[in-house]
Amino acid sequence: MQSFPNAHPLSFEREGDSHAGAHGYRARIRLWYGSTQFVVSKGILPMRSARLSWLFQFVLLAALAGCAAQQQSSGTPDYPAAARAATAPLKLCPVPDGAPADLVSRPGFTEFTTTVTDTSGALVASLKQSDFEVHSAAQSLPVAYFHNDAGAAPESIILVIDTSGSMHPKLPTVTRALGGFIGKLNSCDEIAIIAFSDQPYLIQPFTTDHLLAAGKLSILRANGETAIYDSIDKAVDAERKTAHYPARAIILITDGIDNKSTATKDEAIAKVKRSGAQLFLVGIGDPNVRPDSGSLAIGPFVINGGDIDRVDARTLKEFASATGGNAYVVRPTASGDDTGNNTATNDEFPTAIAKIQGALGHGYTLGVVLPPGVAAAAVTVAVPSHPDAKVTAHPAPDTKPLNS
Numbered sequence: 001m002q003s004f005p006n007a008h009p010l011s012f013e014r015e016g017d018s019h020a021g022a023h024g025y026r027a028r029i030r031l032w033y034g035s036t037q038f039v040v041s042k043g044i045l046p047m048r049s050a051r052l053s054w055l056f057q058f059v060l061l062a063a064l065a066g067c068a069a070q071q072q073s074s075g076t077p078d079y080p081a082a083a084r085a086a087t088a089p090l091k092l093c094p095v096p097d098g099a100p101a102d103l104v105s106r107p108g109f110t111e112f113t114t115t116v117t118d119t120s121g122a123l124v125a126s127l128k129q130s131d132f133e134v135h136s137a138a139q140s141l142p143v144a145y146f147h148n149d150a151g152a153a154p155e156s157i158i159l160v161i162d163t164s165g166s167m168h169p170k171l172p173t174v175t176r177a178l179g180g181f182i183g184k185l186n187s188c189d190e191i192a193i194i195a196f197s198d199q200p201y202l203i204q205p206f207t208t209d210h211l212l213a214a215g216k217l218s219i220l221r222a223n224g225e226t227a228i229y230d231s232i233d234k235a236v237d238a239e240r241k242t243a244h245y246p247a248r249a250i251i252l253i254t255d256g257i258d259n260k261s262t263a264t265k266d267e268a269i270a271k272v273k274r275s276g277a278q279l280f281l282v283g284i285g286d287p288n289v290r291p292d293s294g295s296l297a298i299g300p301f302v303i304n305g306g307d308i309d310r311v312d313a314r315t316l317k318e319f320a321s322a323t324g325g326n327a328y329v330v331r332p333t334a335s336g337d338d339t340g341n342n343t344a345t346n347d348e349f350p351t352a353i354a355k356i357q358g359a360l361g362h363g364y365t366l367g368v369v370l371p372p373g374v375a376a377a378a379v380t381v382a383v384p385s386h387p388d389a390k391v392t393a394h395p396a397p398d399t400k401p402l403n404s
Helices: 049-073 079-085 171-183 210-219 228-242 265-275 313-323 348-359
Strands: 002-005 010-019 025-033 036-039 109-117 133-136 139-141 145-150 156-162 190-196 200-207 248-254 278-284 296-298 301-303 327-330 362-369 379-382 390-395
Touching: 079 200, 079 210, 109 379, 156 171, 156 228, 171 210, 171 348, 190 210, 190 228, 200 210, 200 228, 228 248, 228 265, 248 313, 265 313, 265 390, 278 313, 278 348, 313 327, 313 390, 327 348, 379 390
Parallel strands: 156 190, 156 248, 248 278, 278 327
Antiparallel strands: 002 010, 010 025, 025 036, 109 362, 109 390, 133 139, 133 379, 145 362, 190 200, 296 301
16 A cells, blocks of 8 residues: 655545556545545556546545535534434334244244245235245145234334445435335334445434434435445344344445445345345446446545446345345436436436335245254245245244344
Protein backbone atom coordinates (compact mmCIF):
# COMPACT_ATOMS: atom_id res chain seq x y z
CA MET A 1 0.00 0.00 0.00
CA GLN A 2 1.32 3.45 -0.93
CA SER A 3 0.33 6.57 0.99
CA PHE A 4 0.58 10.11 -0.28
CA PRO A 5 -0.18 12.63 2.43
CA ASN A 6 -1.40 15.93 1.04
CA ALA A 7 -2.19 19.31 2.49
CA HIS A 8 -4.63 19.06 5.40
CA PRO A 9 -7.48 18.17 5.42
CA LEU A 10 -7.14 16.08 2.23
CA SER A 11 -5.10 12.87 2.09
CA PHE A 12 -4.71 10.31 -0.69
CA GLU A 13 -3.94 6.60 -0.64
CA ARG A 14 -3.59 4.04 -3.45
CA GLU A 15 -3.72 0.35 -2.59
CA GLY A 16 -3.57 -3.01 -4.30
CA ASP A 17 -2.17 -2.15 -7.77
CA SER A 18 -1.88 -5.24 -9.95
CA HIS A 19 -1.47 -5.68 -13.67
CA ALA A 20 -4.66 -6.80 -15.44
CA GLY A 21 -3.38 -7.64 -18.90
CA ALA A 22 -4.41 -5.51 -21.84
CA HIS A 23 -7.11 -3.78 -19.81
CA GLY A 24 -4.78 -1.88 -17.50
CA TYR A 25 -4.27 -1.95 -13.74
CA ARG A 26 -6.59 -2.96 -10.95
CA ALA A 27 -6.55 -0.39 -8.17
CA ARG A 28 -8.60 1.08 -5.41
CA ILE A 29 -8.02 4.69 -4.52
CA ARG A 30 -9.19 6.25 -1.29
CA LEU A 31 -9.37 9.88 -0.30
CA TRP A 32 -10.02 11.44 3.08
CA TYR A 33 -11.50 14.83 3.74
CA GLY A 34 -10.98 15.19 7.46
CA SER A 35 -12.23 11.88 8.87
CA THR A 36 -14.53 11.11 5.93
CA GLN A 37 -13.35 8.41 3.55
CA PHE A 38 -14.28 8.22 -0.12
CA VAL A 39 -13.66 5.27 -2.43
CA VAL A 40 -12.60 6.82 -5.70
CA SER A 41 -12.17 3.85 -7.99
CA LYS A 42 -13.43 0.32 -8.34
CA GLY A 43 -12.52 -2.02 -11.16
CA ILE A 44 -9.71 -1.63 -13.68
CA LEU A 45 -7.99 1.65 -14.41
CA PRO A 46 -6.85 2.34 -18.00
CA MET A 47 -3.30 1.38 -18.91
CA ARG A 48 -2.63 4.82 -20.38
CA SER A 49 -0.22 5.63 -17.59
CA ALA A 50 0.62 8.98 -19.14
CA ARG A 51 -2.91 10.04 -18.39
CA LEU A 52 -3.05 8.70 -14.86
CA SER A 53 -1.26 11.71 -13.46
CA TRP A 54 -3.88 14.18 -14.65
CA LEU A 55 -6.61 11.71 -13.79
CA PHE A 56 -5.45 11.58 -10.19
CA GLN A 57 -5.26 15.37 -10.06
CA PHE A 58 -8.78 15.60 -11.44
CA VAL A 59 -9.99 13.08 -8.88
CA LEU A 60 -8.48 15.08 -6.03
CA LEU A 61 -10.20 18.25 -7.18
CA ALA A 62 -13.49 16.41 -7.70
CA ALA A 63 -13.22 14.91 -4.23
CA LEU A 64 -12.93 18.36 -2.66
CA ALA A 65 -16.01 19.54 -4.52
CA GLY A 66 -17.84 16.33 -3.72
CA CYS A 67 -17.03 16.52 -0.03
CA ALA A 68 -18.28 20.07 0.20
CA ALA A 69 -21.46 19.29 -1.69
CA GLN A 70 -22.14 16.17 0.32
CA GLN A 71 -21.68 17.89 3.66
CA GLN A 72 -24.05 20.64 2.60
CA SER A 73 -26.77 18.38 1.16
CA SER A 74 -26.69 15.21 3.20
CA GLY A 75 -23.93 14.93 5.78
CA THR A 76 -21.99 11.93 6.97
CA PRO A 77 -24.19 9.33 8.68
CA ASP A 78 -23.65 8.85 12.41
CA TYR A 79 -25.16 5.39 12.70
CA PRO A 80 -23.30 4.47 15.92
CA ALA A 81 -24.97 7.43 17.68
CA ALA A 82 -28.35 6.48 16.22
CA ALA A 83 -27.91 2.91 17.42
CA ARG A 84 -27.01 4.05 20.95
CA ALA A 85 -29.98 6.40 21.15
CA ALA A 86 -32.55 3.99 19.72
CA THR A 87 -35.59 3.06 21.77
CA ALA A 88 -37.70 -0.01 21.13
CA PRO A 89 -41.23 0.11 22.56
CA LEU A 90 -43.04 -3.20 22.20
CA LYS A 91 -46.70 -4.17 22.31
CA LEU A 92 -46.56 -7.82 21.36
CA CYS A 93 -49.53 -9.98 20.42
CA PRO A 94 -50.22 -13.63 21.23
CA VAL A 95 -48.93 -16.14 18.72
CA PRO A 96 -51.62 -18.52 17.38
CA ASP A 97 -51.61 -21.95 18.93
CA GLY A 98 -49.13 -24.33 17.39
CA ALA A 99 -48.63 -28.07 17.71
CA PRO A 100 -50.24 -29.80 20.72
CA ALA A 101 -48.09 -29.83 23.85
CA ASP A 102 -47.94 -33.62 24.01
CA LEU A 103 -46.56 -33.70 20.46
CA VAL A 104 -44.05 -30.93 21.08
CA SER A 105 -42.73 -32.80 24.12
CA ARG A 106 -41.99 -35.95 22.16
CA PRO A 107 -38.25 -36.61 21.61
CA GLY A 108 -37.22 -35.71 18.09
CA PHE A 109 -40.22 -33.51 17.32
CA THR A 110 -39.09 -30.81 14.88
CA GLU A 111 -41.06 -28.16 13.02
CA PHE A 112 -40.02 -27.15 9.52
CA THR A 113 -40.84 -23.78 7.99
CA THR A 114 -41.67 -24.62 4.39
CA THR A 115 -42.24 -22.51 1.29
CA VAL A 116 -43.42 -23.74 -2.10
CA THR A 117 -42.97 -21.61 -5.21
CA ASP A 118 -43.81 -22.19 -8.86
CA THR A 119 -41.48 -21.70 -11.83
CA SER A 120 -42.20 -17.95 -11.84
CA GLY A 121 -41.25 -17.61 -8.18
CA ALA A 122 -44.83 -17.08 -6.99
CA LEU A 123 -45.97 -18.78 -3.80
CA VAL A 124 -48.10 -21.90 -4.15
CA ALA A 125 -50.96 -21.46 -1.71
CA SER A 126 -53.83 -23.65 -0.49
CA LEU A 127 -51.85 -26.88 -0.25
CA LYS A 128 -53.08 -29.55 2.17
CA GLN A 129 -51.19 -31.82 4.54
CA SER A 130 -51.70 -34.72 2.15
CA ASP A 131 -49.81 -32.80 -0.57
CA PHE A 132 -46.51 -33.04 1.33
CA GLU A 133 -44.06 -35.90 1.64
CA VAL A 134 -41.15 -35.84 4.09
CA HIS A 135 -38.11 -38.08 3.79
CA SER A 136 -34.79 -38.75 5.43
CA ALA A 137 -32.64 -40.67 2.97
CA ALA A 138 -34.87 -43.55 1.83
CA GLN A 139 -37.07 -43.38 4.93
CA SER A 140 -40.53 -41.78 4.72
CA LEU A 141 -41.51 -39.70 7.75
CA PRO A 142 -45.18 -39.03 8.55
CA VAL A 143 -46.30 -35.41 8.95
CA ALA A 144 -47.50 -35.27 12.55
CA TYR A 145 -48.48 -31.59 12.50
CA PHE A 146 -49.50 -29.25 9.68
CA HIS A 147 -50.38 -25.56 9.52
CA ASN A 148 -51.00 -23.28 6.56
CA ASP A 149 -49.37 -20.00 7.55
CA ALA A 150 -51.62 -17.65 5.63
CA GLY A 151 -50.19 -14.36 6.89
CA ALA A 152 -52.33 -14.12 10.02
CA ALA A 153 -49.55 -14.69 12.56
CA PRO A 154 -47.42 -11.73 13.70
CA GLU A 155 -43.90 -11.64 12.31
CA SER A 156 -40.43 -10.37 13.20
CA ILE A 157 -39.00 -8.43 10.24
CA ILE A 158 -35.61 -6.77 9.72
CA LEU A 159 -34.95 -4.26 6.96
CA VAL A 160 -31.28 -4.28 5.91
CA ILE A 161 -30.56 -1.21 3.81
CA ASP A 162 -27.45 -0.49 1.75
CA THR A 163 -26.32 3.11 2.26
CA SER A 164 -22.99 2.92 0.41
CA GLY A 165 -21.94 5.91 -1.69
CA SER A 166 -23.56 4.68 -4.89
CA MET A 167 -26.99 4.61 -3.20
CA HIS A 168 -27.07 8.42 -3.01
CA PRO A 169 -29.48 9.06 -5.92
CA LYS A 170 -31.57 5.99 -5.04
CA LEU A 171 -32.22 6.50 -1.33
CA PRO A 172 -35.20 8.88 -1.77
CA THR A 173 -37.12 6.28 -3.77
CA VAL A 174 -36.01 3.47 -1.45
CA THR A 175 -37.03 5.28 1.74
CA ARG A 176 -40.41 6.28 0.30
CA ALA A 177 -41.20 2.70 -0.69
CA LEU A 178 -40.01 1.27 2.62
CA GLY A 179 -41.97 3.88 4.53
CA GLY A 180 -45.08 2.66 2.73
CA PHE A 181 -44.10 -0.93 3.48
CA ILE A 182 -43.82 -0.21 7.22
CA GLY A 183 -47.15 1.61 7.20
CA LYS A 184 -48.92 -1.49 5.84
CA LEU A 185 -47.54 -3.96 8.38
CA ASN A 186 -49.80 -5.87 10.70
CA SER A 187 -50.08 -3.81 13.88
CA CYS A 188 -48.63 -6.73 15.86
CA ASP A 189 -45.57 -7.17 13.63
CA GLU A 190 -42.27 -6.08 15.12
CA ILE A 191 -39.67 -4.48 12.87
CA ALA A 192 -35.98 -3.62 13.13
CA ILE A 193 -33.71 -1.66 10.77
CA ILE A 194 -30.04 -2.18 9.91
CA ALA A 195 -28.20 0.42 7.82
CA PHE A 196 -24.89 -0.58 6.27
CA SER A 197 -22.05 0.61 4.12
CA ASP A 198 -18.55 -0.30 5.36
CA GLN A 199 -20.19 -2.07 8.32
CA PRO A 200 -23.72 -2.69 9.59
CA TYR A 201 -25.46 -0.78 12.37
CA LEU A 202 -28.71 -1.71 14.10
CA ILE A 203 -30.24 1.77 14.06
CA GLN A 204 -33.65 0.50 15.19
CA PRO A 205 -34.05 -2.58 17.42
CA PHE A 206 -37.24 -4.61 17.18
CA THR A 207 -40.29 -2.49 17.90
CA THR A 208 -44.02 -2.56 17.27
CA ASP A 209 -44.01 1.26 17.07
CA HIS A 210 -44.08 1.40 13.28
CA LEU A 211 -44.17 5.20 13.17
CA LEU A 212 -40.97 5.32 15.20
CA ALA A 213 -39.31 2.81 12.86
CA ALA A 214 -40.41 4.67 9.72
CA GLY A 215 -38.91 7.85 11.14
CA LYS A 216 -35.47 6.19 11.25
CA LEU A 217 -35.46 6.07 7.44
CA SER A 218 -34.92 9.85 7.43
CA ILE A 219 -31.43 9.52 8.93
CA LEU A 220 -30.08 7.33 6.12
CA ARG A 221 -27.16 8.87 4.22
CA ALA A 222 -25.07 7.42 1.40
CA ASN A 223 -21.35 7.03 1.98
CA GLY A 224 -18.67 4.31 1.95
CA GLU A 225 -18.41 0.79 0.57
CA THR A 226 -20.64 -2.31 0.65
CA ALA A 227 -20.56 -5.02 3.36
CA ILE A 228 -23.49 -7.23 2.35
CA TYR A 229 -22.41 -10.49 4.00
CA ASP A 230 -21.54 -8.87 7.33
CA SER A 231 -24.94 -7.15 7.31
CA ILE A 232 -26.82 -10.40 6.76
CA ASP A 233 -24.74 -11.92 9.56
CA LYS A 234 -25.75 -9.08 11.89
CA ALA A 235 -29.43 -9.41 10.92
CA VAL A 236 -29.40 -13.13 11.72
CA ASP A 237 -27.80 -12.43 15.10
CA ALA A 238 -30.36 -9.73 15.87
CA GLU A 239 -33.25 -12.06 15.10
CA ARG A 240 -31.70 -14.97 16.99
CA LYS A 241 -31.12 -12.92 20.11
CA THR A 242 -34.02 -10.46 20.21
CA ALA A 243 -36.90 -11.49 17.92
CA HIS A 244 -40.10 -12.46 19.74
CA TYR A 245 -42.09 -14.27 17.06
CA PRO A 246 -41.35 -17.59 15.35
CA ALA A 247 -42.22 -16.20 11.89
CA ARG A 248 -39.18 -14.21 10.78
CA ALA A 249 -38.03 -12.44 7.64
CA ILE A 250 -35.01 -10.41 6.54
CA ILE A 251 -35.40 -7.93 3.66
CA LEU A 252 -32.14 -6.69 2.14
CA ILE A 253 -31.84 -3.76 -0.28
CA THR A 254 -28.56 -3.21 -2.16
CA ASP A 255 -27.27 -1.72 -5.38
CA GLY A 256 -23.87 -3.33 -5.54
CA ILE A 257 -21.44 -6.14 -4.91
CA ASP A 258 -19.89 -6.97 -1.56
CA ASN A 259 -16.44 -5.42 -1.33
CA LYS A 260 -15.96 -4.94 2.41
CA SER A 261 -17.24 -7.88 4.48
CA THR A 262 -15.09 -10.03 6.72
CA ALA A 263 -17.65 -12.84 6.44
CA THR A 264 -17.68 -14.86 3.22
CA LYS A 265 -20.70 -15.51 1.04
CA ASP A 266 -20.78 -19.20 1.96
CA GLU A 267 -20.60 -18.40 5.67
CA ALA A 268 -23.45 -15.92 5.40
CA ILE A 269 -25.63 -18.30 3.37
CA ALA A 270 -25.06 -21.14 5.85
CA LYS A 271 -25.85 -18.90 8.81
CA VAL A 272 -29.08 -17.46 7.45
CA LYS A 273 -30.18 -20.91 6.31
CA ARG A 274 -29.71 -22.28 9.83
CA SER A 275 -31.64 -19.36 11.31
CA GLY A 276 -34.98 -20.37 9.83
CA ALA A 277 -35.66 -16.83 8.56
CA GLN A 278 -36.82 -16.13 5.04
CA LEU A 279 -34.50 -13.79 3.16
CA PHE A 280 -35.90 -11.45 0.51
CA LEU A 281 -33.50 -9.33 -1.52
CA VAL A 282 -33.84 -6.44 -3.96
CA GLY A 283 -30.85 -5.58 -6.14
CA ILE A 284 -30.93 -2.16 -7.78
CA GLY A 285 -28.79 -2.01 -10.90
CA ASP A 286 -27.68 -3.87 -13.98
CA PRO A 287 -26.40 -7.45 -13.58
CA ASN A 288 -24.93 -7.31 -17.10
CA VAL A 289 -22.46 -4.46 -16.59
CA ARG A 290 -18.87 -5.54 -17.26
CA PRO A 291 -16.75 -5.58 -14.08
CA ASP A 292 -13.85 -3.79 -15.80
CA SER A 293 -15.59 -0.60 -16.87
CA GLY A 294 -13.38 1.64 -14.71
CA SER A 295 -16.02 3.83 -13.07
CA LEU A 296 -15.24 6.39 -10.38
CA ALA A 297 -17.30 6.83 -7.21
CA ILE A 298 -16.53 9.83 -4.99
CA GLY A 299 -18.70 9.73 -1.89
CA PRO A 300 -22.21 9.80 -3.31
CA PHE A 301 -21.02 10.94 -6.75
CA VAL A 302 -20.38 8.61 -9.68
CA ILE A 303 -18.23 9.31 -12.72
CA ASN A 304 -18.55 7.11 -15.80
CA GLY A 305 -21.28 4.80 -14.36
CA GLY A 306 -20.05 1.34 -15.25
CA ASP A 307 -19.14 -0.92 -12.37
CA ILE A 308 -20.94 1.29 -9.89
CA ASP A 309 -24.23 0.18 -11.52
CA ARG A 310 -23.35 -3.51 -11.38
CA VAL A 311 -25.41 -5.64 -9.01
CA ASP A 312 -24.57 -9.21 -8.05
CA ALA A 313 -27.85 -10.83 -9.09
CA ARG A 314 -26.44 -14.34 -8.95
CA THR A 315 -25.45 -14.04 -5.30
CA LEU A 316 -28.77 -12.47 -4.33
CA LYS A 317 -30.61 -15.39 -5.91
CA GLU A 318 -28.37 -17.88 -4.07
CA PHE A 319 -29.36 -16.33 -0.74
CA ALA A 320 -33.05 -16.34 -1.61
CA SER A 321 -32.96 -19.91 -2.88
CA ALA A 322 -31.35 -21.16 0.32
CA THR A 323 -34.02 -19.64 2.57
CA GLY A 324 -37.29 -19.93 0.67
CA GLY A 325 -37.37 -16.20 -0.03
CA ASN A 326 -37.08 -14.41 -3.35
CA ALA A 327 -34.70 -12.05 -5.12
CA TYR A 328 -35.62 -9.20 -7.43
CA VAL A 329 -33.33 -7.17 -9.68
CA VAL A 330 -34.71 -3.78 -10.67
CA ARG A 331 -33.38 -0.91 -12.74
CA PRO A 332 -31.78 2.05 -10.95
CA THR A 333 -34.58 3.98 -9.32
CA ALA A 334 -33.50 7.55 -9.99
CA SER A 335 -30.98 9.76 -11.73
CA GLY A 336 -30.48 13.47 -11.51
CA ASP A 337 -30.77 15.56 -8.36
CA ASP A 338 -30.38 14.17 -4.86
CA THR A 339 -33.91 14.95 -3.69
CA GLY A 340 -35.71 12.29 -5.67
CA ASN A 341 -37.78 14.99 -7.44
CA ASN A 342 -37.94 15.59 -11.19
CA THR A 343 -35.82 12.56 -11.87
CA ALA A 344 -36.12 9.58 -14.18
CA THR A 345 -37.83 7.13 -11.84
CA ASN A 346 -39.61 3.84 -12.46
CA ASP A 347 -42.01 1.64 -10.54
CA GLU A 348 -39.86 -1.49 -10.40
CA PHE A 349 -38.52 -0.99 -6.88
CA PRO A 350 -41.90 -0.20 -5.23
CA THR A 351 -43.39 -3.15 -7.14
CA ALA A 352 -40.73 -5.51 -5.78
CA ILE A 353 -41.36 -4.27 -2.24
CA ALA A 354 -45.11 -4.81 -2.70
CA LYS A 355 -44.48 -8.39 -3.86
CA ILE A 356 -42.36 -9.06 -0.78
CA GLN A 357 -45.06 -7.62 1.46
CA GLY A 358 -47.61 -9.94 -0.13
CA ALA A 359 -45.38 -12.98 0.45
CA LEU A 360 -44.59 -12.33 4.12
CA GLY A 361 -46.02 -14.86 6.52
CA HIS A 362 -47.26 -17.15 3.76
CA GLY A 363 -45.97 -20.69 3.86
CA TYR A 364 -46.46 -23.93 5.72
CA THR A 365 -45.32 -25.41 9.01
CA LEU A 366 -44.74 -29.16 9.04
CA GLY A 367 -44.11 -31.06 12.28
CA VAL A 368 -42.18 -34.33 12.12
CA VAL A 369 -40.93 -36.71 14.81
CA LEU A 370 -37.37 -37.51 13.77
CA PRO A 371 -36.11 -41.02 14.57
CA PRO A 372 -33.00 -41.31 16.78
CA GLY A 373 -29.86 -40.46 14.85
CA VAL A 374 -31.65 -38.50 12.10
CA ALA A 375 -30.57 -34.87 11.90
CA ALA A 376 -32.94 -32.13 10.79
CA ALA A 377 -30.46 -31.16 8.08
CA ALA A 378 -30.96 -34.56 6.45
CA VAL A 379 -34.71 -34.06 6.01
CA THR A 380 -36.18 -33.25 2.60
CA VAL A 381 -39.72 -32.15 1.78
CA ALA A 382 -41.47 -32.70 -1.54
CA VAL A 383 -44.84 -31.87 -3.09
CA PRO A 384 -45.52 -34.62 -5.65
CA SER A 385 -48.71 -32.90 -6.86
CA HIS A 386 -46.55 -29.98 -8.06
CA PRO A 387 -43.47 -31.66 -9.58
CA ASP A 388 -42.11 -28.42 -11.05
CA ALA A 389 -42.43 -26.47 -7.82
CA LYS A 390 -39.45 -25.53 -5.69
CA VAL A 391 -39.80 -26.61 -2.06
CA THR A 392 -37.60 -25.04 0.62
CA ALA A 393 -37.79 -26.36 4.18
CA HIS A 394 -35.65 -25.60 7.22
CA PRO A 395 -36.09 -26.07 10.96
CA ALA A 396 -38.30 -23.37 12.44
CA PRO A 397 -36.52 -20.95 14.77
CA ASP A 398 -37.00 -21.14 18.51
CA THR A 399 -39.96 -19.04 19.59
CA LYS A 400 -37.97 -17.63 22.51
CA PRO A 401 -35.06 -15.26 21.80
CA LEU A 402 -31.63 -16.39 22.89
CA ASN A 403 -29.61 -14.13 25.14
CA SER A 404 -26.17 -15.18 24.06
